[in-house]
Amino acid sequence: xxxxxxxxxxxxxxxxxxxxxxxxxxxxxxxxxxxxxxxxxxxxxxxxxxxxxxxxxxxxxxxxxxxxxxxxxxxxxxxxxxxxxxxxxxxxxxxxxxxxxxxxxxxxxxxxxxxxxxxxxxxxxxxxxxxxxxxxxxxxxxxxxxxxxxxxxxxxxxxxxxxxxxxxxxxxxxxxxxxxxxxxxxxxxxxxxxxxxxxxxxxxxxxxxxxxxxxxxxxxxxxxxxxxxxxxxxxxxxxxxxxxxxxxxxxxxxxxxxxxxxxxxxxxxxxxxxxxxxxxxxxxxxxxxxxxxxxxxxx
Amino acid sequence: xxxxxxxxxxxxxxxxxxxxxxxxxxxxxxxxxxxxxxxxxxxxxxxxxxxxxxxxxxxxxxxxxxxxxxxxxxxxxxxxxxxxxxxxxxxxxxxxxxxxxxxxxxxxxxxxxxxxxxxxxxxxxxxxxxxxxxxxxxxxxxxxxxxxxxxxxxxxxxxxxxxxxxxxxxxxxxxxxxxxxxxxxxxxxxxxxxxxxxxxxxxxxxxxxxxxxxxxxxxxxxxxxxxxxxxxxxxxxxxxxxxxxxxxxxxxxxxxxxxxxxxxxxxxxxx
Numbered sequence: 001x002x003x004x005x006x007x008x009x010x011x012x013x014x015x016x017x018x019x020x021x022x023x024x025x026x027x028x029x030x031x032x033x034x035x036x037x038x039x040x041x042x043x044x045x046x047x048x049x050x051x052x053x054x055x056x057x058x059x060x061x062x063x064x065x066x067x068x069x070x071x072x073x074x075x076x077x078x079x080x081x082x083x084x085x086x087x088x089x090x091x092x093x094x095x096x097x098x099x100x101x102x103x104x105x106x107x108x109x110x111x112x113x114x115x116x117x118x119x120x121x122x123x124x125x126x127x128x129x130x131x132x133x134x135x136x137x138x139x140x141x142x143x144x145x146x147x148x149x150x151x152x153x154x155x156x157x158x159x160x161x162x163x164x165x166x167x168x169x170x171x172x173x174x175x176x177x178x179x180x181x182x183x184x185x186x187x188x189x190x191x192x193x194x195x196x197x198x199x200x201x202x203x204x205x206x207x208x209x210x211x212x213x214x215x216x217x218x219x220x221x222x223x224x225x226x227x228x229x230x231x232x233x234x235x236x237x238x239x240x241x242x243x244x245x246x247x248x249x250x251x252x253x254x255x256x257x258x259x260x261x262x263x264x265x266x267x268x269x270x271x272x273x274x275x276x277x278x279x280x281x282x283x284x285x286x287x288x289x290x291x292x293x294x295x296x297x298x299x
Numbered sequence: 300x301x302x303x304x305x306x307x308x309x310x311x312x313x314x315x316x317x318x319x320x321x322x323x324x325x326x327x328x329x330x331x332x333x334x335x336x337x338x339x340x341x342x343x344x345x346x347x348x349x350x351x352x353x354x355x356x357x358x359x360x361x362x363x364x365x366x367x368x369x370x371x372x373x374x375x376x377x378x379x380x381x382x383x384x385x386x387x388x389x390x391x392x393x394x395x396x397x398x399x400x401x402x403x404x405x406x407x408x409x410x411x412x413x414x415x416x417x418x419x420x421x422x423x424x425x426x427x428x429x430x431x432x433x434x435x436x437x438x439x440x441x442x443x444x445x446x447x448x449x450x451x452x453x454x455x456x457x458x459x460x461x462x463x464x465x466x467x468x469x470x471x472x473x474x475x476x477x478x479x480x481x482x483x484x485x486x487x488x489x490x491x492x493x494x495x496x497x498x499x500x501x502x503x504x505x506x507x508x509x510x511x512x513x514x515x516x517x518x519x520x521x522x523x524x525x526x527x528x529x530x531x532x533x534x535x536x537x538x539x540x541x542x543x544x545x546x547x548x549x550x551x552x553x554x555x556x557x558x559x560x561x562x563x564x565x566x567x568x569x570x
Contacts (some may be wrong), residue, residue: 012394014392014473015388015391015392015393015394016394017473017474018384018385018387018388018392018473018477019384019385019388019389019394019400021381021384022381022382022384022385022444022448023385023400023403025381025440025441025444026403026404026407026441026444026445029415029419029437029438029440029441030407030410030415030441030442031403032418033415033418033419033422034410034414034415034418036418036421036422037414037415037417037418040417040418040421045421050417050420050421050424051421051424051425094308094312095312095316098305098308098309098312099309103306103309109309109312109313111553112313112316112317113312113313113316113317114316114552114553114556115316115317115319115320115549116316116319117552118545118548118549118552118553119319119320119545119548119549120498120501120502120520120544120545120548121502121504121520122502122504122519122520122523122524122541122544123323123523123541123542123544123545124319125524125527126323126523126526126527126537126538126541127319127320127322127323127326127538127541128319129527130322130326130534130537130538131319131322135335136334136335136339138322138339141338141339170315170316170319173316174316175560178556178557178560179560182557182560202301227408227409230411231409231410231411231412231413233411233412233413233504233505234504234505234520234524238524238527251411251413252411252412252413255413255414255416255417256413256416256505256509259416259417259420260509265417265420265421268417269417269418272413272414272417275411275413275414276410276414279409279410279411279414280409282409283405283406283409286409287402287405
């Protein structure tokens, strides 16, 4: 009797033996640092002695909210994310629809369309830097040949963000394409055929039959692309370093620069806190849109 | 007519997606005099391959790739170990706080790496992990562990409970059930999770460039990035090194693309 009771108690502990090691790991290397960075934003920590900063209350935030560079950075972050979602998702959906039906050489085409997603970020940055090169880059060679002169793709205030978005779209559109292609497989072919035979044109077949089937996939892909845009550091940092005059300095670029070039860890953490609020806001949308996914997780 | 339009569209997409990679290869096979003077030749000049090989010899790409390999492999082992424990708990048990665990794992996917950069830097100074590959791996795994967990949980859900039931009745420890019965059955998903974790470490740049000051510890991502804005290394060598660095990632991503998508969208689109 007692034995089985003890065994019962033991059995109830078994799941924790499995879940605790990974959760403790995440506590130490993810959630504790997150909490610490919230606290650091209330201190005047400098890089020379990162473990000793004096508590200064909301001083960093007062400076932050007085600084036009902060508002620019917030604006750039949101604009960059929105543009990446719009163009990345549009190109991804178009690609998926273009190669959905079988044709000769489809697997090769599919593989090539995935290149942008598979090439590592740093390598992608290097090749695009070369293509955007002022003097010898392919883009300026083309525009010069076309007689419209050279452009400062990464150095002009009007073009830099668009140039970064172009690289981003090249990287994320393939992922959107894969997600949408998977969803397209669930569209019954007979239904599409029937719609066509009944005289529906391509566009109305798409709207009435295909779109409802791929809508959840497109939604999820948009959210992921948005989240990734806010997280993305390497290509922006390597292509423009946040310049010219801050027109591409997203929050994450700002964090790294304030901390390791400006040596002000407290101030960088204040930027980080704003970034966290932004990430949480998107997570909330994500969460509401994905109740289903959460249920799957804890089913 | 419509068919022609469709093929034109496919052709355009192929050019847009494929050109940068094609140009990377073409640049690697060009001579510096062409790149900065007479103009880059638009087809790959394979006769310049020995020249590229000689130039690559001047770049410590071998050492960088070795460091990258250590970082990626260490991160893979750690995130698969912890990820399979978490995946098994989420797949097979009901317990208090399960909803919270799911939520926290999900949260890690929206946290920008830059947010924990500063606190990790401070922590690594305290524990002497700055400038060490071990510290870098520990930081990376925080982000790759949850993805591994999602992929493995999805695979374990598909394994019927009956398969482990008899072993459990025979009092076989649950840990052995996981390692001896479940894991061997989901090898394809383990391979997929391994590729995802491996290339997360392979590609990582932000943590590596912040935590590793010593050139001897640099992985290829940091080494290649050091070419930005310096003009001593010929552009063809830079592109050649970038190509060598990209090749494994491209090959493996293309091999397991469907599994990666299933992992990242697990539970959202189907099920």
